[in-house]
Amino acid sequence: MLATLAEYERELIVERVNAGIAAARKGGTRFGRPLSDPVVIADKLRIVTEARAKGRTAEEAARLEDGAPSVTFPDACPVGGPRVINVQRLRLLRELSFLGTISAVADSMGLTRPVVSQQLSQLEKDTGLVLVERAGRTVRLTGAGIRLVEQSHEVFESLERIDAEIAVTKNSISGDIRISVFPSFSATVLPTAMALLRGSHSQLRSTWSNTSRLKPSLTSWPNVRMLRYWTTFPIRIPATKQFFYQPLFAGDFYVVMSEQHPYRKLDTVPLAHLASEDWALNRSARIYHTSIVDACLGEGFRPNITCDCKDTTTVLQMIRAGLAISVLPGLALIGRHTGLIVRPLDLALRREVLFATLKGRANHPAILECFRAMRSSYARCVQPGLQGFADSQSTEHPFDPDSTAN
DSSP: OHHHHHHHHHHHHHHHHHHHHHHHHHTTOOOSSOOOOHHHHHHHHHHHHHHHHTTOOHHHHHHHTSSOOEEEOGGGOOTTOOOEEEHHHHHHHHHHHHHOSHHHHHHHHTOOHHHHHHHHHHHHHHHTSOOEEEETTEEEEOHHHHHHHHHHHHHHHHHHHHHHHHHHHHTOOOEEEEEEEOHHHHHHTHHHHHHHHHHHOTTEEEEEEEOOOSOOOTTTOOSEEEEEEESSSOOOOOOTTTEEEEEEEEEEEEEEEETTOGGGGOSSBOGGGGTTSEEEEETTSHHHHHHHHHHHHHTTOOOEEEEEESSHHHHHHHHHTTSOBEEEEGGGTTTTOTTEEEEEBSSOOEEEEEEEEEGGGTTOHHHHHHHHHHHHHIIIIIHHHHHHHOGGGGGOOOOOTTSOOO
16 A cells, blocks of 8 residues: 555656656756857867966866966965965955854855865965964964955955946946845935936846845945944944945934924024933934933933834834934934924034945946935935925035045
8 A cells, every 4th residue: 555655656756847847948948967168168278288388287277277266366375486366265265254254154155164164275275374273163364364365355356346347348237236224214215216226227126125234244245335324423334445435425413302392492402401301212223322322421411211112113103292302313204203393403413324335346337326326316305304304404415426436
């Protein structure tokens, strides 16, 4: 009985597999090894022949024709001449310096830990240097590894610039662009900006995500990331050796209160006047929360936070009910201030929104168009609303997109 059922199951599996293969072939899928390109084969043979004629070993010649990009580093070379270093292995070392663990590198690159370890070991053989050493349960870069990574930044920046130059030469704006933004930006500036991009450049596919992570993998780093930078209480932003930042716009903070609050008659509200008030703050925005508390401490008081919320929507609802006041950036109030009184804060507390990208991508046509679309969206959708809060908002300063990276 069991044998009969097993045979029946086998027949079903064979039938389903064959049906899947037939459907795939009908859709254009070709099975088996891809056909060899005689031109590619001839080119590889030429590379190997020339390498052997120059005295390279068979192993070194094979690495030259294996299709992986390579680069030379004279500073890390023997007297006999420069070594050829596999760029993909160098990328893994660079990722390790940025992410800190082999597991994180494996996750970001879609590899397994053993493969990453093997490739790093091969890179050490290629360079003749000890690049990674054990540190307890983790690993860290040696001095030689750190120096090699420092030199590699120029290599990867050059590769990005080459890609940008190809796009300029083709005179077309196409491909994929990934954008990472914070919540209040995605609710105000981003929708119109993406609509402008889609309307002007139909071949450019843009995707976006909300994220609070400041330090993703360099390889998976989005093409564009919007960062908030508090000019009064600066935050630490990633090292500028890999990243390029352009100010997109800057804005003030506002005191938000209910329609019955006595301070509604003031043109501006000094922060010190709020010492005896009950406060509502969004604690999920850690840097914002810390900046507001520090500003209050600078005025000689600690805010009495009676509503420690996880989102701005709850903060605004508490204020409408007359239960608290708050201090919020103008971007968080656009389209959400009905039933509220908004007054400028009488304190130089500002934040700047930065348009961030990897250095080599700064002059890519798609990146420049993305910046222009965001600036245009800000001027259309945000500035008019801020003008309604206070005339002082004329100090907003969109950045000139024609001032690009060199």
